[in-house]
Amino acid sequence: MGPQQQASRALAALFAMFVWVSTGTGSDAADKTTGLLTLRDALTLPNHPVRIDARLTATGQTDHRPLGGVPLRLRIDGKDIAIGTTNETGQVSFDYLPKMRGTNVISLSVDPAASVSAEPREATLCVWERRRPIVLVELESLMLPVPSSTLSEPAGIGAKSPTEPVPDAAEELSKLTQYYYNVVYVPGGELSSSESDVGHMLRQWLTSHKFPPGFVAVPGTGGLSATLDALKNDGWTTMKSGIGRTRAFADMLLQHRMEVVVVPELPKGELPRKAKAAKDWKEVRKKL
Structure with missing residues (x-):
């Protein structure tokens, strides 16, 4: 099995555990529709308005x-900021001026009096200055490879996530971001989910393993290349460095002259x- 397959397997294992936990637990009232909130990270400048987008969909078989x-x-x-009502497509937007x-920390929840019950969601609002350099980090470079046998094992209550962090990665990345870099996290492997709750899953994993806070950019249509173009078009031109695990990620960044x-x-x-x-995360800072 090559490095690319090993990296994709780590994300797949994490996603399998997350899906089991999010769908196999909870006790919604019988008279309420069960919903899924999707909330993305937001990125802006100080004293610049930002739009926070969310979506609510039914969840079931x-x-x-x-x-x-x-x-x-x-x-x-x-702090309470606003109340918004979802439109016919289940979407709602909030404007905020940091x-x-x-x-x-952005928190979103369904009003308790609503006819829908959904788990609250959290995301990150990054308020950055343009002059500070940005480092792009492939999530797979932070995760240990997962044996194929682990993916087939049933998850139980209290089961340990099969996806563990690479030794020293959290500590070394924290040193990089403490005084110099802002960090954008991206999944480099292919990972499918119907409503793309991948960002929530990744934020939970990063927080639980004490990685520094950053912007989680889940690639949409056009993949990582389109994500990089969008960030640059929004003025984040100090995005010049990246840390990854796979050749595909390295090739993409080199194509973007990073x-x-x-x-x-x-x-x-x-x-x-x-x-x-x-050779390991202890050496990364010497290479940047």
Whole structure:
């Protein structure tokens, strides 16, 4: 099995555990429709307005219809901000003006009086200054490979997630972001989910393993290349470095004229000519 397959397997294992936990637990009232809130991270500048988008859909074996007319409550850093009602496509948007640079917690929940019950969702509002460099991190470079046998094992209550962090990755990445870089996390492998709750899953994993807060960018149509173009078009031109695990990720960043460090080292002959290699996360800072 090659590095690309191993990396995709790590994300797949994490997603399988998340789906089991999110669908196999909970006790919604029988007279309420069970819904799924989807909330994405947001990125802006101090004193610049930002739009926070969310969506509410039904969740079930065959029912994934959008749920309109449902009031949702927005909180930021624990403070009530606004109440919005989903439209016919299940979507709702909130406009917010952050004042100071930093990382804020966005919380969204269904009004308790609504006819829909859904687990609250949290996301990250990153308020950054443009002059600070951005490092792009492939999620797979933070995750240990998962044996194929693990994916077939049933998950039980209290089961340990099969996806564990690479030794030293959280500590070394924290050092990089403490004084110099802002971090954008991206999944590099193929991962399918109907309503793309992947961002929530990844945020939970990153937080539980003490990785530094950052912007989780889940690629949509056009994949990683389109995500990079969108960030640059929004003015985030200091995005010049990346840390990844797979050749596909390294090739993509090199095509966008970014420097990239691959960790751990790829087999001989697989490392792109202009990419740098680190044998472990302890070496990454020396390569950037």
